[in-house]
Amino acid sequence: MAGEEPAAARYADGSVGYPAHPIGPDGVAATGEVSLAEAVGTVETWTRSTAPPPGVRAPNLLAIVSFDVTGGPVRMIGQVDAEAIAIGDRVRLGPPTELRDPAAALRPATVQSYTGHRFVPVED
Numbered sequence: 028m029a030g031e032e033p034a035a036a037r038y039a040d041g042s043v044g045y046p047a048h049p050i051g052p053d054g055v056a057a058t059g060e061v062s063l064a065e066a067v068g069t070v071e072t073w074t075r076s077t078a079p080p081p082g083v084r085a086p087n088l089l090a091i092v093s094f095d096v097t098g099g100p101v102r103m104i105g106q107v108d109a110e111a112i113a114i115g116d117r118v119r120l121g122p123p124t125e126l127r128d129p130a131a132a133l134r135p136a137t138v139q140s141y142t143g144h145r146f147v148p149v150e151d
Contacts, residue, residue: 033120033144034060035094035101043098061096063103063120067149068092070116073107082131092118092146105144118146 035043037059038051051057073090076083088107093100108121124145 033063033103035063035096037061037098041098043096043101045101045103061098061101063094063096063101065119066094066096067117067119068094068103068146070112070114070118070146071102072114073112080127082128083126088112090118090146103144105146108145108147112148117149119149121145121147 033045034047035045036047036051036057037043038053039055039058040051040053042052043061044051045063047057047060049056069092071091071093073088076087076089077085079085079087084106088109089104090107090112091102091104093102105120106124106126107118108124112118122145123142126143
């Protein structure tokens with residue numbers, strides 16, 4: 028995941044999906060990609076985890092964000108790079124972040140990715 032640009036898949040029926048799947052809801056292969064790198068999304072809900080698993084930062088602020096793109100909304104979960112967040116706040120994707128310290132995890136880094144999405148607030 029590190030270094031990859033997040034993209035949703037566009038399907039022949041006009042819908043979009045994230046994460047991208049090779050086959051769309053209509054059973055036909057994806058026809059293209061929709062970049063989310065510059066998209067601005069809206070926080071739909073959030074939570075603050077105060078007792079995360081070993082190796083995960085605490086508190087761990089997470090949000091589900093909806094990006095409006097042609098074909099429908101694309102929703103994504105990720106960590107929030109802010110002290111506070113509220114439903115309706117506007118955010119964009121920041122650089123990928125290490126979700127968990129691989130040295131503190133149960134699975135070795137060679138068999139699992141420890142990076143994920145991070146959202147940063149959009150300044151109005």
